[in-house]
Amino acid sequence: MQTTTEKLLRLLISLTVVAASAALWWPLSSQAARIKEVAAVQGVRANQLVGYxxxxxxxxxxxxxxxxxxxxQSLxxxxxxxxxxxxxxxxxxxxxxxxxxxxxxxxxFAQPGQTIDINVSSMGNAKSLRGGTLIATPLKGADGQIYALxxxxxxVGGAGASAAGSKVQINHLSAGRVPEGATVERAVATPLNQGEFLQLDLNASDFSxxxxxxxxxxxxxxxxxxHAIDGRVVRVRMPASPDARVGFLADIENLPVELAAPxxxxxxxxxxxxxVMNQTVTLSACAVAHGNLSVTISTTPVISQPSPLSSGGTTVAKEKADITIKQEAGALIQLPASAKLADVVxxxxxxxxxxxxLLAILQAMKSAGALNAELEVI
Incomplete structure (x- = not known):
């Protein structure tokens, strides 16, 4: 007669088997992301500053x-x-x-009095900026106005030394960084509290x-x-109060969105x-022959001297070149149709x-219609 402990043990084993088998036949969930990861509020962005x-x-x-x-002149x-x-x-x-x-x-949303990091890069022929101090430099925006000092x-994340014609250098010495080295002097207006609607711009154009x-x-x-205006713009009706708008955006930016396969x-x-290929790349059945062709050129110096008892003549130096062409056999390999990235790899x-x-092979497979993917060369 089975005890209570044995019955519980059998029940746990049965549940484990069912859970393990469910992982094999249960459909995978769609790719999910938050709205803040796929879209940005129009006008809420960083602005580039530059100074000399x-x-x-x-x-x-x-x-x-x-x-x-x-x-x-500057000095x-x-x-x-x-x-x-x-x-x-x-x-x-x-x-x-x-x-x-x-x-x-x-x-x-940076306000006057706050600090930001700055990057400093040499313009002339300075050997190193290590140990230097940046003198007060105004930073201007695209409109020519000063926004930070x-x-x-x-x-400088590098080091170097040179003497008697020898030089040793680690990393780059002509550029450095000053953490919190600039103070904001002027704020940039944003359209967050303007108008009845706000626009969300998707990071990538996709209608779904x-x-x-x-x-x-x-x-x-x-x-x-x-309302979705097109494949990249979503127009959102906002509350009238500025405080309510901040809370509204805080709520919607964390909403999960089910994304379609790219x-x-x-x-x-x-x-x-x-x-690099993504997970939706597939292959149709095809056959590929691949072989290597190598050309080897070796040069041997040949010296021609006059005989010891000759009355004249000069030494002539020539070169003899040997050229060898070797072509390795390329077998015809059949690639089956593949519907998963692991099979494609x-x-x-x-x-x-x-x-x-692979650069040439993939381009040829695309031309033959065997590569079911968009081919982008950068």
């Missing part, structure tokens, strides 16, 4: 002013602002100064995603709240030989081709 300045305090690794006259202008007058025609050999470009991104000590985003918002916030695409980088691996060879 000087880095001082370098250990003799600054610009050589004979080759970069703009560094001397003269800076000294004049400080009340120091340099006699005309004076050539300064200041190796502790470097002319730089300063770039930064002004985040959305940058200044601070540079952090636009429809699903609008459907999800309407299901949560009420009918006719969102279109099949194979991306090929012709410069590096990289081949296995079939292409069976060819034994290098990534550079």
């Amino acid at each position: 300045g000087l880095v001082v305090g370098l250990d003799g690794t600054g610009d050589q002013t004979t080759s970069t006259p703009f560094t001397q 003269n202008a800076l000294l004049q602002q400080m009340g120091v007058t340099v006699p005309p025609g004076t050539t300064m050999q200041v190796k502790n100064v470097a002319a730089v470009m300063v770039t930064a991104q002004l985040p959305a 940058a200044q601070g000590n540079l952090i 995603t636009a429809r699903e985003v609008a459907r999800t918002i309407n299901a949560k916030m009420g009918a006719d709240t969102a 279109s099949a695409k194979v991306v090929i980088n012709a410069r590096t030989g990289s081949v 296995k079939a292409l691996s069976a060819l034994g081709a290098t990534p550079m060879d």
Whole structure:
């Protein structure tokens, strides 16, 4: 007679078997993402800032002013602002100064008094910016207005040394970074509180995603709240109060959206030989023959000298070249129709081709209609 413990143990084993088998036949759920991951609010974005300045305090690794006259001009202008007058025609050999470009991104909703990170890059022939200090540099936007003021000590993630014609360098020395090195002086207006509607711009154009985003918002916030205008734009009706708008966006940006499978695409980088494909790429049945052709050229020097007892003549140096062409046999391999990414990878691996060879093979398969995917070469 079975005890209660044995009955519970058998029940747990049965449930485990059912759960394991369900993983095999239960359909996989669709790919899900939040609205904030597939769309952005129009107008809520970062703005690029740029400025020109000087880095001082370098250990003799600054610009050589004979080759970069703009560094001397900038230094003269800076000294004049400080009340120091340099006699005309004076050539300064200041190796502790470097002319730089300063770039930064002004985040959305940034307010005066807040700080942002800046990047500093050399414009001239400075050997290193390590240990330098950026002098106060105004950062301007695309409209020419000053939005931030940058200044601070540079952090350069490299090191180097040179002596007697030898040089050792680790990483890059002509660019650095100043964390929180700029102070925001002016805010950029955003359309968040303007008008009755707000526009959501999808990261990628897709009609099914636009429809699903609008459907999800309407299901949560009420009918006719969102409308899909096209494959990339969803127009949303917003509350009148600014405080209510912030809460409204906080609610809808975390709503889950069921995304359709992406279109099949194979991306090929012709410069590096990289081949990347997504999960929807499939193959039709085809046959591929692949072989290698190599050409080898070897050069041997041949020296012709006059005989020892000859009265004249000169030594003649020539080269003898041997050219060999070798073609490896390429077997005809049949690739079956594949509906899964793992099968596609296995079939292409069976060819034994290098990534550079796959560039030509995939293009030929696309032309033959065997590759069911969009081919993009970057």
